[in-house]
Amino acid sequence: MNAFQLVRELGLAVEISLRYHERSRDVVAAAEVERGVREVMESGSEVRKRVKEMRDKSRSSVVEGGSSYISFKRLIDDIMTNVPRNST
Numbered sequence: 001m002n003a004f005q006l007v008r009e010l011g012l013a014v015e016i017s018l019r020y021h022e023r024s025r026d027v028v029a030a031a032e033v034e035r036g037v038r039e040v041m042e043s044g045s046e047v048r049k050r051v052k053e054m055r056d057k058s059r060s061s062v063v064e065g066g067s068s069y070i071s072f073k074r075l076i077d078d079i080m081t082n083v084p085r086n087s088t
Contacts, residue, residue, distance in 0.1 A: 011050045014039045 006013035018026045061068040
C-alpha cells in the first residue's frame with residue numbers, strides 16, 4: 001500500500017506536499033505537517049471517520065469467528081494435516 005492509495009483510494013490519510021530544495025532534498029514544511037495533523041484530528045473530519053471505520057472492520061476480522069481468524073485457522077489446520085509427522 002502506498003501514500004496515493006491511502007489518500008485517494010481509501011480516504012485514510014491526507015496529502016502533504018513536499019518542498020524541493022536546490023540540493024535535491026525533499027523537505028516537508030512544518031506548517032504543512034501541522035495542517036495535515038489538524039485536518040485529521042478535527043472531530044468532524046471525513047478521514048478520521050474512515051480510519052475509525054477501518055479500525056472497527058480490522059478488529060472484527062481478527063476476533064474468533066472473524067474472516068482473518070477463520071482464514072488463519074484454515075491455514076494452520078492445512079499445515080497440521082499435510083506436514084509429515086516425525087515418527088521417532
